Every structure is written in structure tokens, then in C-alpha cells.
Amino acid sequence: xxxxxxxxxxxxxxxxxxVVGAVVMLHGPAGSPPAKPGAFxxxxxxKVFQPDLTVMPVGSTVTFPNSDKVSxxxxxxxxxxxxxxxxxxxxxxxxxxxxxxxxxxxxCNIHDDMIAYLVVxxxxxxxxxxxxxIWTSAELPAGNYRAEIWHPRLRExxxxxxxxxxxxxSRAGRIEVALSKSLRPEPLDARPKSWSDY
Amino acid sequence: MRVAAIIVLSLASHLAxxxxxxxLSVDARAIAVDAPxxxxxxxxxxxxxxxxxxxxxxxxxxxAWSQPIGETFQARVDASLWRxxxxxxxxxxxxxxxxxxxxxxxxxxxxxxxAFYAPISLExxxxxxxxxxxxxSSAINTWVGEELRTIGAEYSLGWLGTRTGHPFDAEFVAGxxxxxxxxxxxxATRGWAMHDRQTTLFGEVGEAGNxxxxxxxxxxxxxxxxxxxxxxxLKYLDRAELRVLxxxxxxxxxxxDAGINDFAWLTKFDSVGLRVETANGWTFISQWLGGxxxxxxxxxxxxxxxxxxxxxxxxxxxxxxxxxxxDWFDMExxxxxxxxxxxxxxxxxxxxxxxxxxxxxxxxxxxxxxxxDTTKRAWIGEPPRATEQQLQLQVRYSF
Numbered sequence: 001x002x003x004x005x006x007x008x009x010x011x012x013x014x015x016x017x018x019v020v021g022a023v024v025m026l027h028g029p030a031g032s033p034p035a036k037p038g039a040f041x042x043x044x045x046x047k048v049f050q051p052d053l054t055v056m057p058v059g060s061t062v063t064f065p066n067s068d069k070v071s072x073x074x075x076x077x078x079x080x081x082x083x084x085x086x087x088x089x090x091x092x093x094x095x096x097x098x099x100x101x102x103x104x105x106x107x108c109n110i111h112d113d114m115i116a117y118l119v120v121x122x123x124x125x126x127x128x129x130x131x132x133x134i135w136t137s138a139e140l141p142a143g144n145y146r147a148e149i150w151h152p153r154l155r156e157x158x159x160x161x162x163x164x165x166x167x168x169x170s171r172a173g174r175i176e177v178a179l180s181k182s183l184r185p186e187p188l189d190a191r192p193k194s195w196s197d198y
Numbered sequence: 199m200r201v202a203a204i205i206v207l208s209l210a211s212h213l214a215x216x217x218x219x220x221x222l223s224v225d226a227r228a229i230a231v232d233a234p235x236x237x238x239x240x241x242x243x244x245x246x247x248x249x250x251x252x253x254x255x256x257x258x259x260x261x262a263w264s265q266p267i268g269e270t271f272q273a274r275v276d277a278s279l280w281r282x283x284x285x286x287x288x289x290x291x292x293x294x295x296x297x298x299x300x301x302x303x304x305x306x307x308x309x310x311x312x313a314f315y316a317p318i319s320l321e322x323x324x325x326x327x328x329x330x331x332x333x334x335s336s337a338i339n340t341w342v343g344e345e346l347r348t349i350g351a352e353y354s355l356g357w358l359g360t361r362t363g364h365p366f367d368a369e370f371v372a373g374x375x376x377x378x379x380x381x382x383x384x385x386a387t388r389g390w391a392m393h394d395r396q397t398t399l400f401g402e403v404g405e406a407g408n409x410x411x412x413x414x415x416x417x418x419x420x421x422x423x424x425x426x427x428x429x430x431x432l433k434y435l436d437r438a439e440l441r442v443l444x445x446x447x448x449x450x451x452x453x454x455d456a457g458i459n460d461f462a463w464l465t466k467f468d469s470v471g472l473r474v475e476t477a478n479g480w481t482f483i484s485q486w487l488g489g490x491x492x493x494x495x496x497x498x499x500x501x502x503x504x505x506x507x508x509x510x511x512x513x514x515x516x517x518x519x520x521x522x523x524x525d526w527f528d529m530e531x532x533x534x535x536x537x538x539x540x541x542x543x544x545x546x547x548x549x550x551x552x553x554x555x556x557x558x559x560x561x562x563x564x565x566x567x568x569x570x571d572t573t574k575r576a577w578i579g580e581p582p583r584a585t586e587q588q589l590q591l592q593v594r595y596s597f
Contacts, residue, residue, distance in 0.1 A: 070219060071266055075300050077361065084300045086269035089217060105361045109298050109306070110272075112367070113436050115360060159363055184365050188436050188475055192554065194325045194596065198315055 006138040007165065007173040009147060011129050014179050018133025022151040023055050025123035029143030032124040034058070039095060041065065042106070042116060044072050047191070049106060049116030053152060058122045061095035073109040080104050080120060103150070113191065117152050142168045147175055155181040218265040221325060223596040225257030227333075233586035234575070237388050238395075240409030242575050244568050245588055246280075246393035256281055257333075257592055258394070259288070260326040272296045276326055280395050289398030291327065292347075304362045310352045313399055313417075316373055316427055318342050318443055320473040320483050321510060327396060331481065331521040332550040333564045333592050334392050336508040338469070338487045338525075343396035344403060345384050345416055346445075350375030350424065360435060367433040371443075372426065379420040379449045382463035382491030384411065386502040389542025389572050390527040410574060420462040421450035429469075438474045445469070451494040461493040467504075479514040490532075498535035504528065517554040523547070527570075544570025552592075562592040 007026070011019040037059035043050045044066045054062070066072045066089050075084040080102030085093055087110070098104065101122040108114040119126075129135045149161040156179060167173045229252040235241025236248040247255060259279040266272050276292040294312025315327055319339040324330040327343065335343060352373040359366045384391070384403065388411050397403055397416050404411030429443030449462035467489025474482045488505030506527035513520050525546040531539040550564035566588045575582045 071217065073269075073298075073300075077301055077303055087266045087272075105363075107301070107358065107361050109300060112358075185435060185437055186477060188477060192324075192330065195323055195330065196325045198317065198319060198323055198327055 005140045005142055005167040005169045005171075005173060006136065007140055007145070007167060007175065009129070009135045009149070010174070010176045011133050011135075011149060011151075012176065012178045014182055018131065019129060019151060019179065019183065020131055020133060021053065022129040022133070022135075022149055022154075023053070023119050024127055024129065024135040025055075025119075025121045025148040025150075026125040026137060026140075027122075027146045027148070028124045029141065029145070032141070034122060034124055035126065037061070039063070042118070043067055044074075044108070044114070047108075047111050047114055049114055052116045052187070053119065053128075054117070055119045055121060055126050055128065056098065057126075058101050058120055059097065059099050060120070061097050062118065063091060063095045064093065065091040071110065072114070074106060075109055076104045076106055078102065078104045081118075084109075112197065115187070119150065121148075123148070140167055140173075145173075149177050151183065153184040153186065154179070155184060218263060220264075221260075221262045221596065223258070223260045223326070223594055225259070225592060225594040227255045227257040227593075228591040229253060229255050229588065230590075231586075231588045233588065234580055234584055235409075237391060237409070237411045238404055240405055240411075240578075242388060242410055242572055242578060242580065243584075243586060244389070244391040244393075244570065245566075245586055246395050247588065247590075257594065258326075260328075261288075262325060267295075270297060270299050272298070278326065278396065278398065280398075284401060286398060286400045289401050291396050291398055293399070301356075301358055301361070304358050306356045306358060308354045308356070310348075311350075313347055313349045314352070315342070316346060316348050316352070316443065316445070317371055317429065317431065317441060318346070318445075318469050318471070318487075320439065320441060320471045320485060329394065330552075331483075331510060331512045331519070332523060332548050333394055333562050333590060334548055334566055335394055336485065336510070336523060336525050337390045337392050337506045337527045337546065338485055338508060340392050340394075341385055341390065341487075341506070343394075344391065345378075345381045345397070347378060347397075347399065347417055348373045348375045348427075349377040349399075349417060360433075365435050369431045369433075370429075371431070372428045374424050374426050375447075376419045376422075376424055377417045378425060378447050379453070379455075379462035380414065380416050380418055380458070380460050381447055382465035382502075383414055383416075383460060383493075385504045385529055386463070386491050386493075386531070387411070387574075389529050389570070389574070390504075390506060390544070392525065392546055392548075392566065392568055409578060415458040415460065418455060418458055418460075420455040420460075421453035423448050423450055423462075425449065436475070438472070441469070441471045443469045445489070451492045451499075454495075461495065463491045463493050465489065465491040481510070481512040481514075483510040483512075484508065492533075499533060500531070500535065501533035503530050503532050519552045519554075520550070521552075522549050525568075538573070540573045542570060542572040542574070544568060544572075558596055560592070560594040560596075562594075563590070564592070565589050
């Protein structure tokens, strides 16, 4: 296999504007080594999950500290991983391992406006599009690739967009994904701490 | 004995694990007001403050305590002082136990038992059921804070669509309660009001034996019949929320309680509210509430219709917030054996600016003008038409 091919993935909204922060998961030719698992942290600060989206290889671990003064109760009922962390502050629970690929939507059972995503992937290469709507990967072996594209505010059906591309070492590959529908509105900035549910 | 000690110790260690939180805030006001005597002091002024109660005043001292119990229960107690010298000066506005089981497959139940607010207001969303947009609540939510409290149980079932890839969440809510039989007496016998004073669970409204609001008790069971409410809330992401609620205290309007010298008022209303927020700091809230209340003394059946609506627009620039609200209200004694029928109709404009300095301080200034035509003012020798104006400065420190 020749090495050194590169691939640009452009994600463009239906109005032609760049889609920032779209998750790109690139599955390579048979035999591509999977990405190495890592240790990730999703903190809770001012009643907001930080970061609000984490992409991680299958087998990675996540710690969910709570840096707020108020207690949180983190849950997911996504089929990829169902769990709940009873009311807590600080970091009382050990890291959790995510060993199945898929999307995990996190919530807090006390503060319904809190929402975040974990994207657990078995792709060998992954990342998120930058301000220009582009994600670039270099040093790719030649062969057939399948790219999955997802964004939490996507309205497409099915929600994960799949596309295929063949790469050879001689020229840069390019995938352009144009969304057929506008994105949903972005979440509002954190509300003041003193706000409550009534 | 030893077993009891072990249980107490293990319970204490459990409570220590799920830490409680305690919040305290002190809110002081400087008031300039041009208004007839307040309903709190024997008059029919619609404000908390009047010409004899202005200058430096207590806005509110609020203490709230939350205690998680086990994994899914939480107790909350909210107490406030609105004025030195009130009976039960420091008294509860809410006290309840909430059960929040974990969501399963996109659905979640919640159960609240105790004394708390029904989900009616879309503006009173700050700790202590405070309005973060303006110091003074709308006529609708002033009334909710004065006359309504769920003293009973509320169940809600929510569909958490935003956790399953949808842009909507929906919730159905139903409450069953007692001890709210006098609800309706203030809007019928006084008319609408505008302020931020919430009636405490063991407190009274007005001065005993003085004027049209002679020390009213709002939270009392008179007819041994439970009331109910049922409603739906629909949310679009975190941008918009629509709430609809039907309320009926199911009171036996012939029942009378000599202890508080009041009837059970049969009060029914519907409320519809919408709140929309934008990414650049705009908030729009509008609410409509309309219904009727009835009491049945020996002289015959008496019925009052009431409705109010408001529209609020607010813009936040970081810690600065500007808000403007228009209120419209109407009350009419539609069935009466003592004509002429009393009416109270009017409108109000409230404009405010607030500045949050760090986590602890809030500075607000608010101007308010209410114009109303209240026929009952003739009873106390005042002209029915009145324009009330108030300028207030607020300094609040939250610990």
C-alpha cells in the first residue's frame, strides 16, 4: 500500500455556509489499525457539560467530574450505553469505559437544559470540521474509504450521513457533503446559576 | 438502642454524602411612589408600597435549603421575609419532597409532594420563584404568588425528545391539592395587583380588620374537597416553551369557615403562555390567564370573571438586562345580588434595567405605571380611576 494520500472532507450547509464542528469518522481499507483508546473528561461547570461533544475511539474511558456547587445526576438512555450516576458533587465515580460504537446523549436529571454528546467510534481516523467546514487527514494509505458525518444539530434522515471515496497516493482526495436541510439552532449560552425549574 | 444508633449513623453518613445546599439572599429597596394606600394597609392601591411605606424598605430576605435524600429524592424548603413586623415574619413559601426517578427510554416521571408552585409562570424562573427580568411580576403572576399554592401532590410525565435526536420535549402534568379554597377572594374583592410579594404558607394578606383586604388567609381547607389542575408543556430545544394549564379548585362555594371568616371560592381558570429566547440575548414572554370565581353566601350566588394578559420583551447584554412589559387586566362581578356590579380594569407598563455584578450582587432600577378603573374605590372614598407610579432601586446580595 502506498502511503501519503490526504483527504479533505467539506461539510456545507444547505445555504452554502461552512458547517463547523461536524464529526467526521473515516473507516479505512481492511487491515487499517483502529485508533487507540484514550482517557477523556466531561466536566460540569455552571450547569453546562464541558465539552458539549467528545469524539473518542471505542474502548476509551470518560470521567464526569462535577465542578459546580450544586449536585448533578448524569444519565444516558442511549442504546450505545445506558447508565446513571447518582446525585453527586466533585469526582466520586471512577472513569467509565465505552466499548461499543455509537452516539451517547448525556443529560442531567436535575437540570433538563444540560445536554452533551459522546461519539464513540471504531473508525481509524476521526475529527471535527474547523471554522472553514473542513476536516483534513493526511498520510492515508491508498484504498477504499467510507466516511460517516454527524452533527448534533443535523436534521438529515438518516442522521448519520455516509459517503465513500477511493484514495490513491498520487492526488488529494476530497469529499463534499452538502446538507439538504438547515441545521437546528445552536444551544443558548449558559443561563445564570440562580435560575431554577418552576 | 444500638440498632437505632447504627441506623442514625448510617443515615447521617448518607446525608453527608449527598450534600445539602443552602442559599441566602438579602434584597433591599429604595422606593419612590405616588399611589393610593396599598391593599396591604387598608386601601385599594395595587402595589406593595405606598406614600406611607416608601424610602428604604425590605425587598425580601430569602433562605432556601435543598437536601438530596438517597439517589432520587430531594427535599426543598424556601422561606422568606417581606417586611419586619408581619405576623410569622419569616415564613415558608414552598416546602416539598420531590421524587425524580431516572429516565428510561426517553420517558421520565416526577412526583412532588408538599407545598409548591404549579407550573404556570414563565417569568418567575429564578431561585425563590423570583422574576429575573423585572423586580415586579406581571399582574397574572403577582396573583399566582398571592393566591395559589399546590398543597398536595403533582405528577408529571415527560418525553425527553431532545435526548433521542428530536428537537422537542413534551411534558404532561397533573396536580391534586387541598388547602387552597380561599383562592379567588383577592382578585374578586380587591381586583388585580402588581408586586413581588408572595403569600407565605402561614401568613395573611392585608391588615386584620382593615379595609377591603382585611387580613386574608389563602391556604385553608374549608370544604374537604380536593382541587386539581392539568397541563401540558411543549419545548422546542431550549429556545421556546409553550405551557397550557387548566385549574379548578373544585370548591364547594357554599362552604364557609368562621375561623378565617371566608368562603370556599370556586375558582377555575385556563392559562396559556409562550416564552421564546434567541441566541443573541432576546427573550419574549406572553401569557394569558382567564377564568371565574364564585362564592355563595345566603344572599345568593355571586360570580366574578377575571382575565389578564401580558407581553414582556427583554434583552441581555452580558450582565446587563433591559426589560419592558405591558399588562392588561380586567375583573367583573358578573352575577350579583348587590348591584351595581364591581369592576376592576386597567393596564400597566413596567420598564427595568438590571446589572449582575459578579456572582453575588444584583442592582436593578424599575419604573412602573398602573392605570386602573376600580369601582370599589368609591367604598373607601376614593375616585375609581387611579394612576399609580413607582420607581424602585433594588440592591440584592446572594450568598
